[in-house]
Amino acid sequence: MTTAGKGNLPVEYTSLAGRAEEIAEGLLGLSESRLVTVTGPGGVGKSRVATRVAHGARRRFPDGVWYAELSHVADERSLVAAVAATMGRPELTTAEEVADAFAGWRALLVLDTCEHLMGPVSRLVEAVLRGTGTTKVLAVSRVLLTVPGQRVLTVGPLPEHQALALLVERARAVDQGFELTEATRPFAEEICRSLEGVPLAIELAAGCLRSLPLAELLERMDDRWPDLAGSSTNVLARQRDLRSLVEWSHALCGAEQRVLWEALSVLSGSFPLEVAEAAGAAAGLPEADVAAVLCDLVDHSVVLREPTADGMRYRLLGLYRRVGLARLDGRQRAPLDRTPPPPPPPRTPPAPRAAPLSPREAQVATLIAEGLTNLQIANRLVISKRTVDAHVRNILAKSNLASRTHVAAWVTTEDTSVRL
Numbered sequence: 001m002t003t004a005g006k007g008n009l010p011v012e013y014t015s016l017a018g019r020a021e022e023i024a025e026g027l028l029g030l031s032e033s034r035l036v037t038v039t040g041p042g043g044v045g046k047s048r049v050a051t052r053v054a055h056g057a058r059r060r061f062p063d064g065v066w067y068a069e070l071s072h073v074a075d076e077r078s079l080v081a082a083v084a085a086t087m088g089r090p091e092l093t094t095a096e097e098v099a100d101a102f103a104g105w106r107a108l109l110v111l112d113t114c115e116h117l118m119g120p121v122s123r124l125v126e127a128v129l130r131g132t133g134t135t136k137v138l139a140v141s142r143v144l145l146t147v148p149g150q151r152v153l154t155v156g157p158l159p160e161h162q163a164l165a166l167l168v169e170r171a172r173a174v175d176q177g178f179e180l181t182e183a184t185r186p187f188a189e190e191i192c193r194s195l196e197g198v199p200l201a202i203e204l205a206a207g208c209l210r211s212l213p214l215a216e217l218l219e220r221m222d223d224r225w226p227d228l229a230g231s232s233t234n235v236l237a238r239q240r241d242l243r244s245l246v247e248w249s250h251a252l253c254g255a256e257q258r259v260l261w262e263a264l265s266v267l268s269g270s271f272p273l274e275v276a277e278a279a280g281a282a283a284g285l286p287e288a289d290v291a292a293v294l295c296d297l298v299d300h301s302v303v304l305r306e307p308t309a310d311g312m313r314y315r316l317l318g319l320y321r322r323v324g325l326a327r328l329d330g331r332q333r334a335p336l337d338r339t340p341p342p343p344p345p346p347r348t349p350p351a352p353r354a355a356p357l358s359p360r361e362a363q364v365a366t367l368i369a370e371g372l373t374n375l376q377i378a379n380r381l382v383i384s385k386r387t388v389d390a391h392v393r394n395i396l397a398k399s400n401l402a403s404r405t406h407v408a409a410w411v412t413t414e415d416t417s418v419r420l
């Protein structure tokens with residue numbers, strides 16, 4: 001289905017939370033430049049913002065707004081074919097022919113999902129911009145294009161209150177009776193915080209609320225995060241679950257970028273360049289190269305930049321950290337890896353009078369023994385502190401031990417008189 005007006009701009013089926021500023025910036029960008037690239041991490045809402053900008057600008061383009069979604073396009077030939085099909089001109093077979101078709105037009109070409117086609121898209125866009133003085137291009141890409149004169153519109157996570165509003169609205173779509181109460185609101189807020197305002201993650205979480213209460217969803221999210229998938233009617237395979245969403249970016253990174261991504265994943269919160277350099281060097285990258293690789297990761301929307309009064313800081317969204325940590329963990333466990341093998345799993349011998357610990361509780365018990373606080377454990381395992389608190393309570397209850405110190409003593413000594 002498309003909207004009124006020339007072209008094939010898709011209709012939006014769901015409401016949009018926030019984004020007034022980004023849309024205004026996009027509209028301004030299109031009046032001042034001929035190429036605007038909407039960029040940002042996966043699932044953050046780039047396509048939604050771009051679609052709104054294109055809707056808002058469509059009266060300025062009497063020859064139409066032509067939209068092509070490129071997820072399934074693999075090379076230059078299919079790119080040209082996709083744009084030609086969009087325009088209803090299947091006979092066009094080269095970038096130059098497409099550019100000629102736009103000649104003399106006041107049109108807007110929207111290319112959605114360009115990150116896996118950087119070379120072909122950049123060539124096509126340059127041809128179109130060269131071949132016509134009046135057609136403009138709105139590109140949507142996790143990775144910045146390499147076309148001169150591009151204006152960049154960065155889309156970041158939603159602020160907390162908008163994320164919460166989105167969760168509630170999408171929850172009502174699957175359960176009309178869904179209401180937040182004073183008792184359940186903190187769980188909803190915690191879910192939005194732990195999903196860091198990424199709309200796709202929030203939509204997937206909301207889909208689960210059809211079958212799970214908020215508190216239970218929050219508890220399960222920590223362990224089953226990568227598989228978080230809603231009733232998913234989403235047609236894009238990479239958006240059906242959060243692991244696929246982020247793996248799509250991982251596949252587009254080079255070897256050095258992946259090494260740095262994984263090395264930075266152990267850092268929670270934001271960090272300055274020097275910390276990234278030290279982490280990259282410890283992972284085997286030449287220290288002098290780390291700044292450039294970090295820049296690549298920023299261009300890929302894997303690392304976010306945060307200007308502060310003390311200079312630039314960097315951070316990875318939790319979604320990206322988890323995939324980095326999982327990759328790191330996988331490599332360290334690989335049989336051919338020369339790094340020392342990971343420590344054996346904590347002992348959880350069956351206790352005659354106590355319930356056995358779950359694998360996660362056993363992991364938490366081991367970290368307690370290493371002297372980590374609950375907050376540090378939360379950061380290490382990339383789960384919320386509240387969940388760690390709950391695990392610690394369970395460990396104490398199941399083991400009949402009185403305190404964390406007792407738990408630490410048991411894990412670090414061979415004392416079998418106290419068994420978990």
Ligand SMILES: Nc1ncnc2c1ncn2[C@@H]1O[C@H](COP(=O)(O)OP(=O)(O)OP(=O)(O)O)[C@@H](O)[C@H]1O
Pocket residue numbers: 014015016017018019040041042043044045046047048049113142158166199200203238239245
């Ligand atoms: N501000 C918003 N309000 C409501 N829903 C939103 C908002 N932003 C995004 N969404 C929803 O979240 C999902 C992901 O959004 P979108 O596809 O625009 O992300 P994206 O940044 O383009 O992701 P990708 O990098 O995978 O292409 C979609 O289902 C979309 O409808």
Ligand SMILES: [Mg+2]
Pocket residue numbers: 046047048112113140
């Ligand atoms: Mg998109």
